[in-house]
Amino acid sequence: MLSEIAAPKHAILFNKEWLVRSNNRWGLAYTSLEELIAICHFASICDGNIVEIGCNEGYTTAALAVNHPGRLIYAIDYIGTNSTMRPEQRHEMPSVIARQARNFSNVRPINQDSTTLDYSKLSNVRMVFIDGGHHFEQVKADSELAITHLRSQCGGYILWHDYDSVGPYIDVKRYIDTELAPKCQVHRILNTGLVVAKI
Ligand SMILES: C[S@@+](CC[C@H](N)C(=O)[O-])C[C@H]1O[C@@H](n2cnc3c(N)ncnc32)[C@H](O)[C@@H]1O
Numbered sequence: 001m002l003s004e005i006a007a008p009k010h011a012i013l014f015n016k017e018w019l020v021r022s023n024n025r026w027g028l029a030y031t032s033l034e035e036l037i038a039i040c041h042f043a044s045i046c047d048g049n050i051v052e053i054g055c056n057e058g059y060t061t062a063a064l065a066v067n068h069p070g071r072l073i074y075a076i077d078y079i080g081t082n083s084t085m086r087p088e089q090r091h092e093m094p095s096v097i098a099r100q101a102r103n104f105s106n107v108r109p110i111n112q113d114s115t116t117l118d119y120s121k122l123s124n125v126r127m128v129f130i131d132g133g134h135h136f137e138q139v140k141a142d143s144e145l146a147i148t149h150l151r152s153q154c155g156g157y158i159l160w161h162d163y164d165s166v167g168p169y170i171d172v173k174r175y176i177d178t179e180l181a182p183k184c185q186v187h188r189i190l191n192t193g194l195v196v197a198k199i
Contacts, residue, residue: 002181002195004188007034008041013066018059018100031060031131031161035192039129040067042157042196048126051076053114053142058098058107060129065104074122075101075109076132086135088168115141119149126156134162136171140179150199163188163195 019033031039043050043064050068055061055075064073075098096102098109114132119125128146132138143158150156162169163176176195180186186197 002177002186002188004190005196007189007191008038010037010041010044012037012040012063014063018062030056032192035161035194036060036063038189038192038194038196039159040064042159043068043071043127046127046157048124048153048156049074049122051117051119051122051125051128051146053117053128053130053146054132055098055101055109056092056094056131057096058094058101058109060131061098061101061107062104064129065101065107069106071106072123073101073104073107074125075107076112076114076117077109078113079111080113086133086138086168089134114138115145117142117145119145124153125149126153127159128156129159129161131161134165134169134171136175139172139175143175143180147199155199158197158199160195162193164193 014036049072050064051074052061053076055077058075061073061075077094077097097111101107115138130142132142146158160172162172184197186195188195
């Protein structure tokens with residue numbers, strides 16, 4: 001079932017430079033301040049470490065790292081040719097994974113196709129922020145790996161970015177509406193493009 005919840009009110013530390021990024025060619029900006037606040041809110045109540053799938057240059061990663069110094073942030077992106085990445089998204093591939101967040105001692109950048117991520121190699125992951133490949137099969141694979149992992153770990157939170165986005169990102173909504181919401185309670189966070197589920 002899909003319901004709506006208000007965006008959390010939560011004070012966070014952030015650097016304005018993490019938000020000053022141009023829109024992409026579908027007119028979509030990257031993570032907004034309201035979204036950073038919501039992501040940091042769920043990180044603060046998740047009781048463990050955090051995976052960000054599709055960390056790109058590491059702007060959201062940096063916000064997670066500075067606001068949660070006691071948590072490890074596994075920053076996943078993939079630099080390589082042998083991935084399931086949709087051609088329309090290839091231009092997004094960062095030159096350095098999580099460049100903006102590498103100075104934080106609690107950040108672990110990982111070069112890995114997220115659809116084959118092995119959670120057993122990571123420590124106590126209790127929240128997953130999914131913002132990687134936006135093709136239906138990628139969103140589904142990332143989500144199912146995260147759900148299976150969290151179910152084996154006393155639960156946690158999954159957040160998806162781009163629920164309301166267009167272009168090649170439209171499959172996030174399609175996956176959530178057709179596959180996830182019929183089976184599990186998911187909440188759309190108002191004034192953001194985020195959806196969250198407690199697993
Ligand atoms: C929209 S960007 C993420 C933005 C980032 N979360 C932020 O807040 O700044 C999507 C990222 O997903 C990565 N990506 C796409 N498919 C992937 C895959 N199969 N495995 C790992 N990363 C992938 C891309 O390289 C790109 O950096």
